Amino acid sequence: MSIQKIKILIIRTTEESSWGSCRVISPNLQKTYQHLSKEIFEIRFFDITEKFLLEDLKTNSNHMRNLANMIIQFEPDELVFVDHLPHPFKILSVLQMFLTKSQFPTLVFHIYGDFSYFASDWIKFALNFPEQKVKFIVASESQLKLLNYFSKNSNCNSRFLFPVNSNDYFFNSDERTELRKKMNLAEDDFVILYSGRISLQKNVDLIIDEFSNLNDLSPGKVHLWIVGSFDDLGANFMGVNNLPGYMFHKIQEILDLLPPHLREKITFWGNQKKEMLRKINNASDLFISLSLYHDEDFGMSPAEALATGLPTLLTDWGGYSSFMSKEWCSDLVPVNITPFGLEISAFKMVEFIENTLKAKVDFSKRKLWSDKFLKEFSIEGSSWKLAEILKNETSTFDGFSFGLKFYQKEFGHSLWKLGKEISEELTPSSENYYYQVYQNYISLNGRVNE
């Protein structure tokens, strides 16, 4: 007697996301689905572009009609949305023209960091699909807490990380040696790496500020490498809008205040393709990110760094806390939401870096940490977790809480006042709505590696 397979129809976009991390996340997620056991799952894909949503509904060549027909014929158990754009609600609202309520299978959404940004679309989804069977899959514990806060009940919410491709990121000692030689680094030179967007909420300025203090630990031997492009997104959720070119100037002003002997130890690599980024990770000694980004649901850059076995220091913020483990070398910098803003512990930062400097991590440790991280976070290592979620029973979605509607209203106001005044409710403070939402982003785990 043959076991009935679970039929999965995956909707994916053929247009590359404008968001750098999403260009990596989506293909890796798709590969994870393809890695699922073919004895248990039957997987099909449907490719979509934003143009499909604008097509004339009456024509026979309408692509959304084709998707609807595919759903009717294939009868998937679950309809999966692996991309953040086009927004799933926009796709579903067109599909509603062709399918009855009973023809919609369980809807599975991979939720990205921009969940709150698209609050209005999610609210519309809830209104248009009452009592729909749904699974929301977020990438980290903190994002799960955030989603639970925004949901009437948490039955539909689960967690599956964004996998790392182990063919792209792994520890390679030869790459380390080669690049360090090219950069004229001695064995005892210590390289601190930040990779990611150089954006306001990523606090790269703070890393540079702290770098000048860190140099006292090992004078002339500590370097700072910064990989990524400048972006001027600002903090639009609270009304702070940066003009194009602002972030570069902000960083430049900080650099101009540094004495020459420190300035020459900082290297800006610009944007790098993944092969070079892996080499840079391999050649570095510590990865740091002090991000307090309001949509930090996961952290692809830290994940890639950990995949190369790099000791990693991250703010206790958003998705970052999900990377903590005794299996590899990582730690969190405590974050506090105070009445006056966000506060991070510089002492904890210095302590971790000091310890890592003294530890003199060798190749075998890097390889061990890399292997252990990839065992859990790689496509091959993590696919079983995805399988469990897909096999689990589905719950009916009760809708989003008032919290999401309030967030949408406040965010909308921020965008309307963008660049003119700051939002009272969404400016970081322990005394307003910001705290209610973003306290979910602080794990309070503190030190896990003793």
Add this chain to the structure above:
Amino acid sequence: MNKNKETRVVSWGYDLIRNIFLNHREDYDFQEDLYRNYLSPFMKDIFGTHTPVYIFGGQEIKLIVEKNMLTFRDGLLPLTIFFKEANVDQFAPIIAIHKDYHFIVPDEWKKKVIYYDINSKRKYSKNSLPKKILITGMMNSALSEPREFEKSLENLAQKVGVNNLEKIEISCFCPSKRNDLWGGWEEENVLRYSQAIFQKLKLDIKVPEWKHIIQESDYTDTLYYEINNGFFIKDSFPLHHILAKGAGLLADDESLTSSQFKIKNEIALSLYHSIRFYDCDYSTNDPFETQVEDLEYFKQISAIESKNKKLNFRWEEWYASYIKKYYSAAIEK
């Protein structure tokens, strides 16, 4: 360091203040702004310690005059009108204009005016080919006559090498606008511009939408080429945006470099491009000044007696009618 108490407070309110260095008028309505919308997406504010502004950009004039230095991003027409109508004693700051327009500066302004151009770290030529070319421009005769458009494309092909074009990926973003910047709209066939692109370059041209161009984060190995007669804006937003993402400009033709300008300062605007400021040696007879025959109209505008001494930089109320009246008169002469 007191290890128990050392914390860092993160606050972004100061960044808000720094980014509103150009206060716009209270009654300035972006949605109804004919001028900015017409020149979109080329006309957009950028940040800079050199206070980059558009004269006709909706700013409070009294706040502009309080700045120590202003860098005018405008093209020849607004600059001509500015120097004609503004009072030199009213403006305390140093003013920088693009060095291509040095000839427009009246004598009484010369002590306050310095000159700038934009430089890129990467430069491309026949000997150093890009892998990609991104061309931007506008397709209507108010902003680029068809013949000017063609000449620009011919120039590009010649600089890169006609035989090399096939191996370079070429993308083109040229929005068409109705030719009615100052009223009196006439239909024109914008296919003339498309035809020029295909004839002067090649048939296989990509045509991305602006939202995809702006979202791309990596323009390394890309030559940025802007077709812009510079009448209305000279320093555009796409120029800065694309160069900041790694693109480069055409290499300067050394034989045409004027000895009139002496570089005084260079400010980095990104990892890949900068703005250079120059002093001008007015005593030097610039042999290339005569090459501005097409711009003779602007000298005539400068010379026309103006009875309108009201300094008002609102496009809708005054500038449009001013342009129509004096520009048309100059052309008729």
